[in-house]
Amino acid sequence: MTITRVGVVGAGLMGSGIAQVSAAGGYRTVVREVSRELLDRGLTKIAASLDRLVKRGKATVEQKEQTLKNLSGTTALEELGECELVIEAVTEDIAVKKEVFGALDAICKPEAIFATNTSSLTVTEMAVVTRRPEQFVGLHFFNPVPIMQLVEVVRTIQTNQATFDTVFKWAQSVGKVPIACKDNSGFVVNLLLVPYLLSAIRAVERGTASIEDIDRGMSLGCGHPMGPLTLLDFVGLDTIYSIANIMFDEYREAQYAPPPLLKQMVQAGFYGRKSGRGFYDYGPAGPVPAELGL
Numbered sequence: 001m002t003i004t005r006v007g008v009v010g011a012g013l014m015g016s017g018i019a020q021v022s023a024a025g026g027y028r029t030v031v032r033e034v035s036r037e038l039l040d041r042g043l044t045k046i047a048a049s050l051d052r053l054v055k056r057g058k059a060t061v062e063q064k065e066q067t068l069k070n071l072s073g074t075t076a077l078e079e080l081g082e083c084e085l086v087i088e089a090v091t092e093d094i095a096v097k098k099e100v101f102g103a104l105d106a107i108c109k110p111e112a113i114f115a116t117n118t119s120s121l122t123v124t125e126m127a128v129v130t131r132r133p134e135q136f137v138g139l140h141f142f143n144p145v146p147i148m149q150l151v152e153v154v155r156t157i158q159t160n161q162a163t164f165d166t167v168f169k170w171a172q173s174v175g176k177v178p179i180a181c182k183d184n185s186g187f188v189v190n191l192l193l194v195p196y197l198l199s200a201i202r203a204v205e206r207g208t209a210s211i212e213d214i215d216r217g218m219s220l221g222c223g224h225p226m227g228p229l230t231l232l233d234f235v236g237l238d239t240i241y242s243i244a245n246i247m248f249d250e251y252r253e254a255q256y257a258p259p260p261l262l263k264q265m266v267q268a269g270f271y272g273r274k275s276g277r278g279f280y281d282y283g284p285a286g287p288v289p290a291e292l293g294l
Helices: 013-024 036-055 061-070 094-107 123-127 161-173 189-206 211-222 228-235 237-251 260-267
Strands: 005-009 028-032 071-074 085-088 113-116 136-141 150-155 177-182
Touching (some): 005 013, 036 071, 189 211
Parallel strands (some): 028 071, 085 113, 150 177
Antiparallel strands (some): 136 150
């Protein structure tokens, strides 16, 4: 199938980024949110992102204007009915995602391909609520979507080859580097990354080293661009806690079990950068290592 129109469900952090790269790739793209307020917020985010790219010399004014011309927003799910590819980027809640795909299945044309941007849930569980599981894939982008090159393209045991090939080529056409993954919770990146991050939290719990020295050790010793605790704060401790719980439920392996310290920090509202405090305090003097009473 030739993809000319792309629908994106959700205009939050990930959805707005996906809509932006799709429109920038030359596709007529419609992004849907549940309210006008959330939609406007998402469209404003896209415009600001494009402005930053122009300012940094990563895009021209003409490219920005063409991207915005390719993009439209709606609060009506029905307006995605003519899209050949529909990408879901709503909250990481399986019940919500299944509800969205059930509704889309009744709206979209039979040949349309469905994709989920889930980072940890299994794709099959969503695919089977539709009448087109063979036309269903995972399409996991990374944050920030306009900057990060990688996309995980996930095939289930039901995905047909034509669907996989079409989506893989589409990801390349919007400037991304896709990798092929099978449908296991966490795919490739989170399957390996989450245990590493949880191990860093356990090292803090045990008093193995200070927060700063754990980060320095992994940055300077392994050449990582940032240490694991800094990365946890950047991604969001609440996000990692949710992903770890999903993966532990799937695999029942200790390496995916959230450490008590992570649970306590989430309960206390210490989510990282977005809340102003995580493993580091992002106050006026910050970032400085947070006092965790350990």
